[in-house]
Amino acid sequence: MQNTISREKAIQLISEIRDVVERKVELSKYYGSAFLESNEEKTELEIEIQGVSNGFLSEILCAITGYDIEVCGEVEKLFPCPCCGLRTLTEIYNLNEGTGYDICPYCNWEDDGTTDIKDYRSINRGSIEDYRNKIQKNHNKYYINKWFEQ
Numbered sequence: 001m002q003n004t005i006s007r008e009k010a011i012q013l014i015s016e017i018r019d020v021v022e023r024k025v026e027l028s029k030y031y032g033s034a035f036l037e038s039n040e041e042k043t044e045l046e047i048e049i050q051g052v053s054n055g056f057l058s059e060i061l062c063a064i065t066g067y068d069i070e071v072c073g074e075v076e077k078l079f080p081c082p083c084c085g086l087r088t089l090t091e092i093y094n095l096n097e098g099t100g101y102d103i104c105p106y107c108n109w110e111d112d113g114t115t116d117i118k119d120y121r122s123i124n125r126g127s128i129e130d131y132r133n134k135i136q137k138n139h140n141k142y143y144i145n146k147w148f149e150q
């Protein structure tokens with residue numbers, strides 16, 4: 001049986017299930033306190049999950065419920081990371097507007113406006129090239145269908 005739900009409902013459902021898990025299990029023991037830090041405007045989960053594909057949300061729902069659930073709805077449009085190229089950043093580096101320094105949740109590169117891939121950046125303790133090599137060496141750690149390519 002194939003169920004279809006909206007993206008909004010999918011996020012709500014995952015959020016509620018996570019709440020239950022958090023009440024049953026002391027997740028902070030496993031993830032550290034940063035995991036449970038709350039944000040005034042959006043929940044931790046909403047921030048974590050923005051810009052991810054509906055297919056990825058379907059996979060989470062299938063993993064936790066066992067049902068084949070199709071998630072429909074418009075995905076938040078994020079900016080491409082200058083390092084891995086996936087759309088993971090809520091803002092892009094712009095000196096004039098004072099934006100940037102988003103950390104890519106996929107490759108961990110901190111967007112400091114660097115475009116030269118061989119440029120060593122102390123803020124990142126490496127170059128874009130170093131980070132790209134890291135991705136190549138750790139296939140298993142990285143999702144393929146979670147984020148959108150440019």
Ligand SMILES: [Zn+2]
Nearest residue numbers: 081084104107
């Ligand atoms: Zn990245």
